[in-house]
Amino acid sequence: MTDTLKATETRATHLRPGWRTTPAARFAAEFAESPLAVAALLLTLTLALLALFANFITPQNPYDLAQLDIMEGMQPPGSTSFDGAMTYHLGTDEQGRDMLSAIVFGLRMSLGVGAMSTVIALSIGMSIGVLAAYFGGRVDAVIMRVVDLQLSFPAILVALILLAVLGKGVDKVIFALIIVQWAYYARTVRGTALVERRKEYIEAASCLALSHRRIVLRHLLPNCLPPLIVVATVQIANAIALEATLSFLGVGVPITEPSLGLLIANGYDYMLSGKYWISFFPGVALLITIVAINLVGDQLRDVMNPRLKR
């Protein structure tokens, strides 16, 4: 205990006075203590911006068939097009598509599906979890049984079976990812809410005869957010990886709107003949995305974990 106090003092003294006054500034300062995490955060934001503005920055639109020339197919990385107008830095696929452009568009699909499914699953899981913790009793028991049941099956299997029944499509992939994810959030938020619910401020709020709605939304929920944010960050990475796997297995996004996973799958047949670039570079992009998000999540966990508070 004295060690922690001393550590806090020494930490505080080298900072400018007035710094770390607001919680947001303190949070940012603690997050920035790991240069690796800051780099990962910047990388994640860059990737998100790339994905957002894919139309404007890629050398060609990989899904506009008018721009493709099948004669330019299977060019290795670094080769130039016949008219000399552009260089295929990462090669082309069998339809003469510039891999760099295809990867940026694939990144957009992967990030979009991952983020969208996470946000929806988060809202659903959070609402269910908070209600279970707040009302307790039978509601809680039933909800938690369902959560346990859901979590006892591996996500990939549940998603695979769902998509086998539903068929292909971006909306169906998002739906399957929501189904496999919501239970994580419900469990996380319930755990925190159970602890928070017993604290004095909730008691005070109920003594003031505030409505259930107001207590849950304005008092309980905001205090349950930190662990949820950590889980959500890691889950975005998981969702992206899961979507890629499903697309690779041929039950994910349709071929007209490929994600990184589908790009990798497309290169599978050519890889055995040594044409590695069609699978290799999308995979590297996928790996960088997942690692960057995971590193951000790791640092968030350290910063938000009260047990590690220095």
Add this chain to the structure above:
Amino acid sequence: MLVYLLRRLGQSLFVVVAMAVLVFIGVYAIGNPIDIMISADSDQAEMEAAIARLGLDKPMWEQFFIFVKNALQGDLGRSFVYSSDALGLILSKLPATLELAFLALLFAVFIGVPLGMIAGLRPHSVVGKSIMAGSILGFSLPNFWQGMMLILLFAVIFKVLPSGGRGDTVEVFGIAWSFLTLDGLSHMLLPAINLALFKTSLVIRLARAGTREAALQDYVKFARAKGLSPTRIVLVHIAKNIMIPVVTILGLELGSMIAFAVVTESVFAWPGMGKLLIDSIQLLDRPVVVAYLMLTVFMFIIINFAVDMLYCLLDPRVRLSQVRA
């Protein structure tokens, strides 16, 4: 203990029944069972015979009992593609998946535990930090891409290992096994590494955390005070104590290993259950998909039940809290 066991058994039965109802609703009530259970290219007479056999002309609740009765007798429909019993078809692919999963499990334990212990004993050294960085990479690498890169590296560029298939097999008790021949083992190596990588990363983390905790315990201090050699302390006193969480987690993860085998088997064209599932989904061989679903539900319930019982035996606190609840 008995109360808990019975209660838990009741819950498991309830889950099986609930899943059967869900599958029944999915296949018979929402979907058109004629499309799902009968091949599209069968003629009128075949179709009517099948409708009568499946009892599709009977009321819904009676159909449910027929479905349950057939399922209990192990009849989960017939595959369109192989025109054989769907459940039997899946079970015939089970040994291939199991041998792969077990080899991967061995890799995970025998690579993960030593690395995790080294990282735990020297958490701030370069070696320890590199091992942890490696485990983060192992967590983040998409399984299927990592498998493809293994093929690219070892089968395409260096040409030292085969890229797919099962290789030579030996029949023991009428079941073909790959791990008994050298060629079979060389075919198993890459898929097993692929399947093991994620679990190895997990074991490294568990072993590291366990070692860091155990190294501070009184029994380690006492062993040191007694003058035991550091090797003996690490190999006997610490290793034994970190194995409990590792073994329980791996038991739990065996199920997810079989699920992830779907990916590995697809990448390496390994003819196991997972490959069969993917092929069946793509060929619209629905009876096989339904049978696979029921079989895995059943398998997972058994695994979960066994793990819970194990916990209960190992840790009395779980037992007490559950009985009171």
